[in-house]
Amino acid sequence: MKKNILVAINQGYVKHFLTMVNSLTSSNPNGVFDIYIMHSDLTDEDKARIVSKISKNVNPIYLYMDKSLFKGAPKVKRYPYEIYYRIFAPQLLPDSVDRILYLDSDLIVHNNIDELYNQPFDGNLFVACTQIRGFVTWLNRLRMCVGKKFYYMNTGVMVMNVAELRKVIDTEKIFKFMKSNGWRMYLYDQDVLFKFYGNRIKLIDPKLYNLSDRYITFYNMRTKKKNHIDLNWVEKNNIIIHYLGRNKPWKNNYKGILKEFYFKYKVE
Secondary structure, three states: OEEEEEEEEOOOHHHHHHHHHHHHHHOOOOOOOEEEEEEEEOOHHHHHHHHHOOOOOEEEEEOOHHHHHHOOOOEOOOOOOOHHHHHHHHHHHOOOOEEEEOOOOEEOOOOOOOHHHHHOOOOOOOOEOOOOOHHHHHHHHHHHHHOOOOOOOOOEEEOOOOHHHHOOOOOHHHHHHHHOHHHHHOOHHHHHHHHHHHHOOOEOOOHHHOOOHHHHHHHHHHHHHOOOOOOHHHHHHEEEEEEOOOOOOOOOOOOOOOOHHHHHOOOO
């Protein structure tokens, strides 16, 4: 069965996108993928490079995003407007798409994604992971003025219930919130999705589907040594590795144990 994949990239991330796609297809050799690429600056040369590097079981579909649509939305240097694209994707995707797996380009897929992709929504809008608990969860609920049933998901890996999102998304309301609440927002796109849809998220295990070096550090601090996450555990059990924040494996100051997985699939 063909799987729908969604990404949001700019020119600077094409090489990392290609590495991510290589990891996806290498780990799912029998899969067939429509990859919807949201962008605002890819050139014909970029598109030609993408076609030359991806495998035959991948069909790239480009969704041009006009950056002027996001004028006035909160923005800092670390987070370009591309982070907002996934919020409005349900309105841009063809009607034939009723579910889609969004993947950041700073991650590696090194195992089969069938179980993740086919997760039942159980009435929810997203299937995703959260990497925060306890006090921070309470603080985010207070900051964004939401209730106890709201959970803060990491938007780098999420299965989106596109059919239902089309019914509930209110673009005007979201834009109004973004433009008037920039002062209270920290991770911007994640804050927006938390505010509007945080009570309709089906949570899945981040150790399997959104593993980062940061998560490993905190997890190992809380567990007995015999239960620690190490490279052997990652190789046998994990599905998706996500290089969160500034700690990127292609940077000289990278710290962690997951670097080898990126270079296993790196596309030149």
